[in-house]
Amino acid sequence: MARDNLRLGREAASAHAVASGRLPSSICRECFYIVFEDEIHQTIVENNLFKPGDRVAIGASGGKDSTVLAYVLSELNHRHKYCLDLFLLSVDEGITGYRDDSLETVKRNEIQYGLPLKIISYKDLYGWTMDDIVKAIGLKNNCTFCGVFRRQALDRGAALLKVDKIVTGHNADDIAETVLLNILRGDIARLSRCTFITTGEDGPIPRCKPFKYTYEKEILDYFSTECIYSPNAYRGFAREFIKDLERMRPRAILDIINQVRILGSPQQQGCQSKEHKLCKACVLLDGLNRGLPKLGVGRTNGVAGGDSDCEQQAKRPERSRSSLQGKHGNIDF
Ligand SMILES: Nc1ncnc2c1ncn2[C@@H]1O[C@H](COP(=O)(O)OP(=O)(O)OP(=O)(O)O)[C@@H](O)[C@H]1O
Numbered sequence: 001m002a003r004d005n006l007r008l009g010r011e012a013a014s015a016h017a018v019a020s021g022r023l024p025s026s027i028c029r030e031c032f033y034i035v036f037e038d039e040i041h042q043t044i045v046e047n048n049l050f051k052p053g054d055r056v057a058i059g060a061s062g063g064k065d066s067t068v069l070a071y072v073l074s075e076l077n078h079r080h081k082y083c084l085d086l087f088l089l090s091v092d093e094g095i096t097g098y099r100d101d102s103l104e105t106v107k108r109n110e111i112q113y114g115l116p117l118k119i120i121s122y123k124d125l126y127g128w129t130m131d132d133i134v135k136a137i138g139l140k141n142n143c144t145f146c147g148v149f150r151r152q153a154l155d156r157g158a159a160l161l162k163v164d165k166i167v168t169g170h171n172a173d174d175i176a177e178t179v180l181l182n183i184l185r186g187d188i189a190r191l192s193r194c195t196f197i198t199t200g201e202d203g204p205i206p207r208c209k210p211f212k213y214t215y216e217k218e219i220l221d222y223f224s225t226e227c228i229y230s231p232n233a234y235r236g237f238a239r240e241f242i243k244d245l246e247r248m249r250p251r252a253i254l255d256i257i258n259q260v261r262i263l264g265s266p267q268q269q270g271c272q273s274k275e276h277k278l279c280k281a282c283v284l285l286d287g288l289n290r291g292l293p294k295l296g297v298g299r300t301n302g303v304a305g306g307d308s309d310c311e312q313q314a315k316r317p318e319r320s321r322s323s324l325q326g327k328h329g330n331i332d333f
Pocket residue numbers: 058059060061062063064065066067089090091092093150167168169170174328329330331
């Protein structure tokens with residue numbers, strides 16, 4: 001089937017799903033699965049996401065997107081002989097009643113899909129759980145800590161697994177939301193890179209998003225798991241707006257992504273602690289440990305941008321020590 005037909009099929013399915021909440025009668029469930037999996041395969045092939053022998057960590061949150069990603073990727077790996085070594089990598093942020101539940105899903109996926117699972121926790125890495133952080137900072141800015149720490153935790157978990165790539169379940173709706181957020185925030189550097197299917201190629205472990213062109217509606221096997229600490233996250237407004245646009249014109253989501261043209265090469269800033277520039281995770285952790293949890297929330301001058309690890313990161317031996325060591329809604333990878 002030609003790619004255009006696949007896309008037409010998807011859009012008909014998506015439009016109908018939006019209107020009725022069900023698959024259209026013109027496409028049966030079996031065909032929808034085939035179309036869906038073929039689309040992901042084509043995205044992987046056309047964008048050269050992997051090469052044979054790659055070790056790949058699937059960022060597994062236990063949510064619908066990463067669960068579907070783990071399943072589809074392990075299926076395609078067998079079917080099309082990608083020759084990948086796949087792993088599930090989960091970050092336990094320490095959110096009682098949310099992440100502990102979703103980690104149970106990941107543990108089931110480990111058995112169902114036969115993929116080795118590595119769980120890495122904020123408590124072990126930073127000495128703080130998100131429950132502790134929310135007690136210290138309140139609900140308003142906690143997503144900043146969660147997003148920055150999670151990004152770094154995924155990198156550190158991936159380094160322990162010695163993988164070549166991290167894949168995440170970010171879908172087209174997520175990316176369109178991020179585009180709008182970056183426009184609203186006037187963040188040109190992030191705007192120019194947030195639609196890349198692969199990021200961090202100049203860093204130690206690149207990340208890619210095989211669901212870049214996949215609408216959230218298409219990701220069938222889903223769970224209802226909003227993070228309990230992010231009900232007011234700014235991203236929620238962009239999400240609602242995108243849902244309104246989608247109701248009027250399903251393709252609006254992909255159009256938003258495609259509108260972004262590179263506005264100059266983004267500066268990939270890493271943590272340059274030798275030059276006294278610290279990564280965002282280190283600045284946030286320092287603030288927590290010094291009893292100044294709001295330090296580093298918002299834009300920070302002299303901060304290396306949170307895109308990479310800081311050499312000084314290490315587990316904090318005691319909370320009172322004043323030394324430098326070491327979004328939810330969604331993380332902008
Ligand atoms: N705690 C986590 N551990 C590992 N990977 C994560 C974690 N949280 C998010 N990710 C990765 O980032 C992607 C996008 O994050 P997002 O916050 O949208 O996830 P989610 O809504 O919790 O779950 P999902 O996207 O899987 O439905 C996820 O699909 C997953 O690949």
